[in-house]
Amino acid sequence: MIVTSHTAAPAATVERLGRVRRPSxxxxxxxxxxxxxxxxxxxxxxxxxxxxxxxxxxAWYSLHDWNVLAGTFTFTGPANYQRMVQDPGLHDALLASLWFSIGLVILNVSLAMVLAVLLNQKLPATTTFRTFFFSPVVVSLVAWTIVWSFLLQKDGGINGMLSLIGIQGPNWLHGETTAMVSVIIVQVFKNVGLNMILFLAALQGVPEELQEAARLDGAGAWRRFRSITLPLISPTVLLVSILTIVGSLEVFAQIAVLTGGGPGNSTTVLVYYLYQQAFRFNDFGYASAISVLMFLIVLVLTLFQWQTRKKWVFHEV
Missing domain, CATH: 1.20.5 (Single alpha-helices involved in coiled-coils or other helix-helix interfaces)
Known part of the structure; x- marks a missing residue:
């Protein structure tokens, strides 16, 4: 009797559960x-x-002649875009942005890669080394730039150190070539730590078995890096390249604090030229047209890198 009652109860429970309506x-x-x-x-x-x-x-503002001080907002159609074609100041800004982007991408990516490879060797004082290069990333951009503005003066810290070894340093921020080089270097040391950490994380994911097999086959350090390490971290290279290129087109504080776009227009990059048109000359319609141009440039560069990734990114093959 007891056994029957205990075995019948679960059977009845299962039967009731089976009749419960389940969602379709x-x-x-x-x-x-x-x-x-x-x-x-x-x-x-x-x-x-x-x-x-x-x-x-x-995009709507770019089709107007908008002067805030004069209080005018007149529809002009494509007039601002036609003006861009004939504007020598915009041409100089595009050229300056091109040189800045090329210098920043080459120096930043290559230096970040070298630093990451060194850190991946687990040498002594690795933590201190990593902190030294990453700390500028979390420092205020304006404070970082102001410190460098003192270091790059004619009688500043950089030339003072050069004078100790008998070298007369230039007036870094007042020469057309040296001013652009100075701005690039300041930006490189500001953000190289972030790219270094990204590359370091990618390097630590490379299987050691592949490195050991190549080493046993007689492959040297450079051959292992070129044929094994670099293809495996190519997705990170793509990410870092996109971030660095987009960042190079958005530089503003360094130009405003260090050079003010000078000397001449040698460091007037596209973003700073946009700022001048909008807030110095109060021509917001033309500045909006420059903003649209800048958006299209960033979009085209990003799409180009994304479309060509299958040719050199390992996991996309």
Whole structure:
């Protein structure tokens, strides 16, 4: 009697559970979609409000002659874009941005790679070495630039150190070539630590077995790096390249504090030229057209890198 009662109860329970109505597959799929949309909604709303909407507004402003001080807002159509074609100041700004981007990308990426490789060797004082190069990343950009403005003066710290070895340093911020080189170097040392950490994380993911097998086959350090390490960390190289190129086109504080765009227009990059048109000459319509041009340049460069990734990014092959 006791055994029968205990075995009958679970059977009855299972039978009742079997009659419980379960949600259909379509209902479960719909619920998953709703949860997914709810999770993605904040990012989508933020992108629409702070990226897409401002782009549309700026594109609309670029079709107008808008002077805040004069209180004029007149529709001019493509006149601002036609003006860009004939503006020598804009041409100089594009050329300065090109030189700045080339110098920054080459120096920043290559130096970050070298530093990451050294850190990956686990040499003595690695923690101190890593802290020394990463600390500028968290330092205020304006404070960092002001310190360098004193170091780069004619009688500043850099020339003072050069004089100890009998070298007469130039007036770094007042020569057309040296001013651009100075701005590039300041920006390199400001952000190289971030790229160094990204490369270091990628290097630590390279399987040691592959390195050991290549070493046993007689491959030297450079051959192992070129044929094994570099292909395996190529996704990180792509990420760092995109971030550095986009960052090179957005430099402003360094130019404003160090050189003010001079001497002449030698360091007047595109963002600083945009700032001059908008807030110095109060020509917001033309500045908006320059903003659209800058957006298109960044978009084209990013798409170009993304489309060509299959030719050199290992995991995309």
């Amino acid at each position: 597959r379509s209902t479960a799929v719909r619920r998953d979609w709703l949860v997914g949309y709810a999770m993605a909604a904040p990012a989508v709303v933020g992108a629409l409000a702070f990226v897409v909407a401002p782009l549309i507004v700026v």
